[in-house]
Amino acid sequence: MRRAVSSWSDRVRLLRRYGWHIAQCAVAAAVAWGVARLVLGHPQPFFAPVAAIVSLGLSYRQRLQRVAEVTVGVALGVLTGDLFVHAFGTGGWQVLVVVAVAMVLAVLLDAGPLLVTQAGVQSSIVATLAPAPAAGLSRWLDAVVGGAVALLAAAVVPGSPLRRPRQEAASLMEDFASWCRDAVRAVATSDTGLAYATLDRARASEHRLDDVRDAASDGLSIARSSPWRRGHRSDLLGIAALAVHLDRAVRNGRVLLRRVTVVVRRGETLDGEVLGLISALADAAEELSRAISAKSEPERSRELLGEVAAASVRARVGSSLSSDVVIAQVRSMVVDLLELTGLDADEARRLVPPAERDDPPPRLSR
Template identity: 50%
Template structure:
C-alpha cells in the first residue's frame, strides 16, 4: 500500500489498512503466545521444584520440628532454589546468616524500643549495617533488612528468634536436597548453546561471502551487526556451561555426564577467540565494500569453506563423525591460505590474516592442540602467519 495522508483517509483506504494490519497483528500475537508457552515449558521443572520444596520445608518445620508458623522455611527454600547450582551452597549460608542477623537485631530492637515507623527505619538500617560489617554480600545484607522488617512489623515476638533461624536453615537444606534432583536440560543445554553459536557464525560467514561477492553494502552491514551481537550468545553458552559443570559436580544423579559436560565447557575459550577473529574479519570485509576496495575473487569462496568447517564443528557436537570432515575442510583451507599470493590493499591483507587465525581457533574446537593446529596452517613466505 502506498503512503497516505492520515488526515484524509478514505473508507477504502481504511479497509485496506485494516486488511494489512489484522494479519500482521494475528501473526505477532500467535508468535508471542508460542514464546510465552515455550518459556513456561522451559521453567516448568523449576516451578514444580520450588513449589514442592516449599511444601516439604513447611511440613518438616511444622510437623517434625514442631513450629506453629514456620514462615521462613518455605521462603528460604524458594530463595535458595532461585540461584544456579554453582551458587547454592554459598547462597544457603548467606540466607541463613542474613535471617539470623535480621531476626536477632529485630528482636532485640523491638524488646528495647517497641514498634513504629521510626523504629522500623532504624532497625532495617542497623540490621543491614551489621550484615555489611560481617562482610556480607548483597543477598545476605538484603535478607538481614527484610527479616528485621518482618520481625518489627508482622511478627514482633522476641522469643521466636532461634526457631525462625531454624526454619531458614531447614528451608536451605531442603533446597539443597531438591537441587540434587537436577533436570537433564541442564546437561543438554550447553551442547545446544554451543551448536547454536557455531551455526550463527557459519551463517554470518555465508552472508559476508554473499555480500562481498555482490558488493552489497546492506548484506555486509547486516553480517557485521550479527557478528557484533554474537557476544550475547557466547555469554549464554558460558553461563550454561558453568551451570552444567556445577550440576554434574553437585548432583550424584548426573555425575556420569561429567566428561561430556566438561568437553563443552572447554570449548568456550577457543570459541571466544574464534568469534573475536571472525568479527574483525567481517568488519574488514564490510569496510572493503563500503570503500569500494578491490578484493581477490577467491575470498568469498574461502569464507564459504570456513563457514562449512564451522557448521561441521557444530554438527560434530551431536554426530562425532562430522568432526573428521571439519578437520579435513579446515586443514585444506589452511594450506590454501599459505599458497595464495599476498594480496594488494590493507583490507585484503587483514582478511587473509584473520582467515588464518580463525582457522586455527576452529581447529582447536575439533580437539586439536594449538601447536598442531598451527602446523596445519603452513607458514607463508611473506611472514603473514599466526604467532
C-alpha cells in the first residue's frame, strides 16, 4: 500500500510536470488535422497529427531536430515505397524488402534513430495502405503540415518551464539544509534511525539533480526556439552551470552524513563547536536557497559561509577521527556553496582560511 501511494504521488507529480506538453500536443494535433483536411483537402490526413505529436513530444529539447527528422524520414519512406510498389506491387515480401531498403538508405545517409524509424514506418504504410503515388505524396504533405504546426506550437511556451530550473535548484538546496539540521539532531539525541533515514534521503536525491539538469536543458531549448523567450538564455546558462556545483555539494554532504551514521552507531560524540559548524552550514544553505529562488544577489549567503569557514579554523582538531572528517567535509562544502553563489574556485578557496591541519578527508562511500 505504501509503495502504491508513493507511486501514485509520483505519477501525479509527473502529470503536473507534463500537463502543458500534453495540452500542447493535443491542440497541435487537432490543428494539423484541420489544416490537412480543410485546406489541403486530404480525406484521411492521419499523419498530420502524428507528425505534430512526434515533433513536439514530452520534452522541449531538440524540437527543431525532431521536426526535420520526421519530415525527411517521411519523404524518404514515401519515395522508397512509391517506387517499389510501382515496380513490384504490394504483398508480404514487398513489405519486407521495402522496409529494409528504406531503413538501410536512412542509415547510409547517417540519419538519426527517429529519421530511420520514420523511413521504415512510412515505406510500410505506402506499400500497404497507400500504394498510389498520389496518396504517398499527400502523406508527405501531411508530415510537412504536422511539422509546421509543431514549430508554431513550440514557439508558444508559458513562463513556468523557464522558472522551474531555478525552483528545482532552490528546493534541493533547502533539502540540503534540512539534512544538516537532522544530522545535528541525530548526533545530539543518539538517534540511529534518524541518522540513517537522513543519509537515505540524501542518497535518494540523485534524481533531483537530474531534474535540475533536465529543467535547465529544457529551458535552454525553449529560449533557443521561442522568439519571445530568448531573453532568458543567460539566466538558464547560469542555472546549468550551477547544477555542477550543486552536485558537488550534495555529494560532499552524503560523505558527511555517512560519517554521522558512524558516530551515532558507535556511540561517539562530536564537540558542540563541530555540531555548530553543521548548523551554521544549514543556515547558509537556507539563505542561499532563498537567494536562488528570488533570483537575488547571494551576498548574505557569502557572509554566512565566510563565518562558517572562519569558525572551522577555530574548531579543535585531533579529538577524534570522526570530528576531523566532519570539519574537513564542512570546509569542502563551504567551498562548494561559495561556488554556487557565483564565485570561481580560486575565489572560493581564498575565502576559506587555511587550517593548522587541512588534510583532505578519507575517501568514503557515498
